[in-house]
Every structure is written in C-alpha cells, then in structure tokens.
Amino acid sequence: MFAPVLLAALAGGCVTTPNGGPRTTQASRSPQMQQAQALAVGAAAQAGPARKAQDEQIDRLLAQLDNATLARDTAALPQGDPLYNHAGRALLLRGLPLPRPFDRSAWKFDAGNRPAADRDGYRPPVRLAVLLPLSGSLATAAAPVRDGLLAGYFAETRAKPEVQFYDTATGVTAAYERAVAEGNDFVIGPLGRDEVTTVFSRPSLPVPVLALNRGDVPPPAGNASFSLTxxxxxxxxxxxxxxxxxxxxxxxxxxxxxxxxxxxxxxxxxxxxxxxxxxxxxxxxxxxxxxxxxxxxxxxxxxxxxxxxxxxxxxxxxxxxxxxxxxxxxxxxxxxxxxxxxxxxxxxxxxxxxxxQGIHGLPSATAAAALLPSAQGPAARLFAFGHDAWQLTAYLERLASSADGRIQGATGTLRIDGFGNVQRTPAxxxxxxxxxxxx
Incomplete structure (x- = not known):
C-alpha cells in the first residue's frame, strides 16, 4: 500500500506536521488535482445532470495525472475531502492501491441485525431477496445469473440467509416493495438497466440493494451496483x-x-x-x-x-x-x-x-457446462456474474470499509468504489x- 507520508515526501514541497512527519502542501499538488478539488466541493451540493457533468469533469482532470502523481496527491487529501472518493476510484481503475478506505460518511448500510463477521469478513444477510425477471423476454438472461448465484450459495458451508426470489417481469417496484414487506434485509437485483434506474430513483430504499446493472442514476448511499458492461x-x-x-x-x-x-x-x-x-x-x-x-x-x-x-x-x-x-x-x-x-x-x-484459472467453491467451467445448460457458451459469463453477486453480498461490509477490501470472484478481482460501484479487474x-x- 502507498504510505501517504512517503508519497508526500517524495513529491517535494513538504511541510512538517505536529507529529514530525511531512505532508504535501496544497500549493505543491498538481494543478489538475487543485481544479478537481474545487469542482468536488461544488458538486457535493448538486444532483441530477448538473452533478453528473461535474463528476465527469473531475474524472477528466484526474485522468490527466500519471500514476505517481495521482497516488501522491490522493494520499495527501484530508479525511472527508469530497474529492477523495473520485481520486480513489481513479486509482482502482488503474489497479493501484488506496492510501486509506473510502470516505463513506453518507453510507447507510446497516448490518447490525447480522451475526458478527468471520475473520475473512464473511457476514451475509439474514434474509436475502433476489429480484430477477423469472418470466418474460429477459428470463433467458436471468436463468444463468440465478443458477450461478445458487451455485455460490450452496457451495458455502457456513451459515447462510434464507433466500426468496421475486419476479420483476410484472413490475420492479412491486417486487421490491414485496421484498421489503416480507422482512428481507438485503436485495440482489434487479437486472434490467431501466429497472435499476427505477429502483435507484425511489425517494428512499429501506432495504439496501446490490443492483445487477448500471442505472441512469448512481447508487444511493449505502447501495451498490455490479455490472458487466x-x-x-x-x-x-x-x-x-x-x-x-x-x-x-x-x-x-x-x-x-x-x-x-x-x-x-x-x-x-x-x-x-x-x-x-x-x-x-x-x-x-x-x-x-x-x-x-x-x-x-x-x-x-x-x-x-x-x-x-x-x-x-x-x-x-x-x-x-x-x-x-x-x-x-x-x-x-x-x-x-x-x-x-x-x-x-x-x-x-x-x-x-x-x-x-478456476476458483474455490465452483467446479471447473468445463464440468459445470456438462451439467448445466445455463453454464454453457456465452451464458457461462452470466453464470459467473451470478456467483459473484452472492460473494459481494456476503462480503459487502468488508469491501466497503477496508482500503484493501477485495474478493477474487469468478469474473475477476472485485472492489467497491466510494460511490457504490463495483470495480472489476478482469483476469x-x-x-x-x-x-x-x-x-
């Protein structure tokens, strides 16, 4: 992991902190980082298209920095700086480590009803709802996702949640509300892009969601989005x-x-x-x-x-x-x-x-394809995607709260950025x- 003090010292333009360590001054940061920081302060009070435009401008500024400068200037950002989550996401996209966990002051994920986490961070929900189109035109795409999720679920030998599937073909809003009313404490899905937008546009989400696509609006605080786009x-x-x-x-x-x-x-x-x-x-x-x-x-x-x-x-x-x-x-x-x-x-x-390469808990892709039509050919990718949706759910708290939080999933190395988007580094x-x- 990059050490903030070391990075700041290497950058030059350092001053001494009260504990004797050097830190990077505002003036010594790159011009792009300073511009991005000013934009991030303003963006924090915006929403909708204006916020999206500001975020895109911030990302373009950060993209201009080389790896060393991006890592140095990110490490120098103070705790709670609105730019940190943007800069941290830029680091993840380049496969670089975070200097500290993402700032999640607005993260409302509450796992207080669950048993304590195992040493590896395993802490699944108590009751899990899965929102998928089990009928209709998207049912074919949903089948391998469902089967991959269940393969990961049944491969786990530790305590697991009750799982209930809800069909979104007749309306995603009704499916989500039913999942909430029936006492589920976490939701996987929905799968369709428009469905995700509908769910993430709700005034409130009393039960947190791991959506299986990117919507037209970002995940609300405490919720996440996973996709293969x-x-x-x-x-x-x-x-x-x-x-x-x-x-x-x-x-x-x-x-x-x-x-x-x-x-x-x-x-x-x-x-x-x-x-x-x-x-x-x-x-x-x-x-x-x-x-x-x-x-x-x-x-x-x-x-x-x-x-x-x-x-x-x-x-x-x-x-x-x-x-x-x-x-x-x-x-x-x-x-x-x-x-x-x-x-x-x-x-x-x-x-x-x-x-x-194969992963622990799943048979080889060849063996799975011989057993399940939903793991054959192009569907195998969605099967792996469903497996990873279960893994993300079981380890979400650790992923959200650790600087090095990651899991080695069937689709690649998975991490969650400061905005709730799962970042996948492919194999x-x-x-x-x-x-x-x-x-």
Missing part, C-alpha cells in the same frame, strides 16, 4: 494499452451495440489520458499499411474471433507485428479450434477467472498455440 471493457483495454506505453491506437471495430460502446469508452479513456485513437476501421479492411504509417503503437479489436483471425494476418503484412494488441471478450466468440485460433496468439482480452487472458491461457 462493454464500457467497462473499453476502459480496461485503454488502461492495459497505456500501461504498455501505447498512445497511438488503431481500432478495428464491429457494428453491434456492444462493440460500439466498448470502442467509444476506449476512445474517451485514451483521450482523457493524453493518448489518441488514430483510426477506427471495420474488420473488412484489407490493407492496414496506410494506418501503420501514422505511428500506430497499439491496436484494439472490438470484433469476434473469426474476423480477428483475418485481421491479425493483415496486421502482419502491414508491419504491425510485435505491437500490443488487446480485444474485448467478444474475441472468444467463434473460437474453439486450436489450429485456427493460433492466429490469435498474443492478443490480450478480459476473461473470467473461473474459465481460465486477462491470451491465446498460446491456439489455446486460451491466463496472461
């Missing part, structure tokens, strides 16, 4: 490229909604960090030589496996061999033949820890000899 993959890919000094990136993108959203998030993140997307082209492009001549030093693929195999061959012809290449998880779609997939060797992509994987292996 294309935007998260785009941001993660941008950070992966930046960590490898790639600042001029060529994007090969597809046309579906997920691919476009991942590409937009990557472009925005690179722009915030001073890098650029040189070009965005489709997978049907046959000659990349003209793009390579623009000083490309990294590539991003938002396409499926079969298209990526052809693109990698064309990269080689254009002289782009040896440069870092990162893709979205859609790279796995259409793969499975090692002889053909050898063309994908070396591409980094976000994968689930469960599928590449990066690659192809080697046409076989998927951990990176």
């Amino acid at each position: 294309p935007e998260d993959e785009g941001v993660a890919a941008a950070e992966w490229l930046l960590a490898r000094k790639a600042t001029r990136v060529l994007v090969v993108g597809g046309e579906d909604d997920s691919q476009r959203r991942a590409t937009l998030a990557l472009r925005e993140r690179l722009g915030e960090r001073g890098a650029v997307v040189v070009d965005v082209v489709g997978s049907a492009t046959t000659d990349y030589a003209s793009h390579a001549q623009k000083g490309v030093d990294g590539m991003f693929l938002a396409i499926r496996g079969p298209a990526a195999r052809a693109v990698m061959a064309r990269f080689s012809l254009a002289g782009l061999t040896g440069k870092p290449v990162v893709a979205t998880s859609q790279l796995l779609s259409g793969t499975g033949n090692a002889a053909e997939d050898a063309a994908l060797d070396g591409i980094a992509f976000p994968a689930e820890t469960w599928s590449t 990066w994987s690659t192809f080697r000899g046409g076989i998927v292996v951990p990176l």
Whole structure:
C-alpha cells in the first residue's frame, strides 16, 4: 500500500506536521488535482445532470495525472475531502492501491441485525431477496445469473440467509416493495438497466440493494451496483494499452451495440489520458499499411474471433507485428479450434477467472457446462456474474470499509468504489498455440 507520508515526501514541497512527519502542501499538488478539488466541493451540493457533468469533469482532470502523481496527491487529501472518493476510484481503475478506505460518511448500510463477521469478513444477510425477471423476454438472461448465484450459495458451508426470489417481469417496484414487506434485509437485483434506474430513483430504499446493472442514476448511499458492461471493457483495454506505453491506437471495430460502446469508452479513456485513437476501421479492411504509417503503437479489436483471425494476418503484412494488441471478450466468440485460433496468439482480452484459472467453491467451467445448460457458451459469463453477486453480498461490509477490501470472484478481482460501484479487474487472458491461457 502507498504510505501517504512517503508519497508526500517524495513529491517535494513538504511541510512538517505536529507529529514530525511531512505532508504535501496544497500549493505543491498538481494543478489538475487543485481544479478537481474545487469542482468536488461544488458538486457535493448538486444532483441530477448538473452533478453528473461535474463528476465527469473531475474524472477528466484526474485522468490527466500519471500514476505517481495521482497516488501522491490522493494520499495527501484530508479525511472527508469530497474529492477523495473520485481520486480513489481513479486509482482502482488503474489497479493501484488506496492510501486509506473510502470516505463513506453518507453510507447507510446497516448490518447490525447480522451475526458478527468471520475473520475473512464473511457476514451475509439474514434474509436475502433476489429480484430477477423469472418470466418474460429477459428470463433467458436471468436463468444463468440465478443458477450461478445458487451455485455460490450452496457451495458455502457456513451459515447462510434464507433466500426468496421475486419476479420483476410484472413490475420492479412491486417486487421490491414485496421484498421489503416480507422482512428481507438485503436485495440482489434487479437486472434490467431501466429497472435499476427505477429502483435507484425511489425517494428512499429501506432495504439496501446490490443492483445487477448500471442505472441512469448512481447508487444511493449505502447501495451498490455490479455490472458487466462493454464500457467497462473499453476502459480496461485503454488502461492495459497505456500501461504498455501505447498512445497511438488503431481500432478495428464491429457494428453491434456492444462493440460500439466498448470502442467509444476506449476512445474517451485514451483521450482523457493524453493518448489518441488514430483510426477506427471495420474488420473488412484489407490493407492496414496506410494506418501503420501514422505511428500506430497499439491496436484494439472490438470484433469476434473469426474476423480477428483475418485481421491479425493483415496486421502482419502491414508491419504491425510485435505491437500490443488487446480485444474485448467478444474475441472468444467463434473460437474453439486450436489450429485456427493460433492466429490469435498474443492478443490480450478480459476473461473470467473461473474459465481460465478456476476458483474455490465452483467446479471447473468445463464440468459445470456438462451439467448445466445455463453454464454453457456465452451464458457461462452470466453464470459467473451470478456467483459473484452472492460473494459481494456476503462480503459487502468488508469491501466497503477496508482500503484493501477485495474478493477474487469468478469474473475477476472485485472492489467497491466510494460511490457504490463495483470495480472489476478482469483476469486477462491470451491465446498460446491456439489455446486460451491466463496472461
């Protein structure tokens, strides 16, 4: 963990505190941090679109800082400073440690009705409600989430809560109110983006919620949001490229909604960090030589496996061999033949820890797929997601209150930022000899 005193001393411009230790003065902090701090003070009194605009401006300022400066200036922020949660989130997105726990003065999560936590932080609810679309058009997506949650639940040998499922297909408001009336002390769900917005827009949430998607409004204090979004993959890919000094990136993108959203998030993140997307082209492009001549030093693929195999061959012809290449998880779609997939060797992509390394408490992804249709193919990702929803619920208090609070979930390493958003660091994987292996 970064030590605040050490970081401040290394930064220069230090004064001596009453206990004899150095600290960073306001004047010695970066201009971006000072601007962001002023904005954070004003944003604390705002809500709605105005607050969102201020938060985005703060994030853009923090994104301009290199890792060392961001860590130093974050550690120097005093307890209770409204900027700390923003800066801490920026650290998590880069895989950097927090200097101290997030400031949660408005965190209303109350676990007082539960037995004391075990040494590892395990402290599940007493009665757990799960809000999912068990019927209707979203039921197919909900089934692997439900089964993954139950797999994690039944794998736990310690005391567990009573679990009750509520169908949101006939109305998420009614489902939540019924869960509250029936005495549940924690809620997992809902799953749909609009449903999450509806729940988080309520005047009050008497029972705290772990939503399974991002809504159009942030989680109210004491509530949390967990999702697997294309935007998260785009941001993660941008950070992966930046960590490898790639600042001029060529994007090969597809046309579906997920691919476009991942590409937009990557472009925005690179722009915030001073890098650029040189070009965005489709997978049907046959000659990349003209793009390579623009000083490309990294590539991003938002396409499926079969298209990526052809693109990698064309990269080689254009002289782009040896440069870092990162893709979205859609790279796995259409793969499975090692002889053909050898063309994908070396591409980094976000994968689930469960599928590449396995995790305690779950059978291997291969074994689970042989037993359950809901753990097969693309559904396996949602199965892992459901498993992690249970883990987050059981360890929420520890995650929320510790500077190093994290769990090694089926979808990756999970932490919760100061605004209640679960931050996921994926288990990066690659192809080697046409076989998927951990990176």
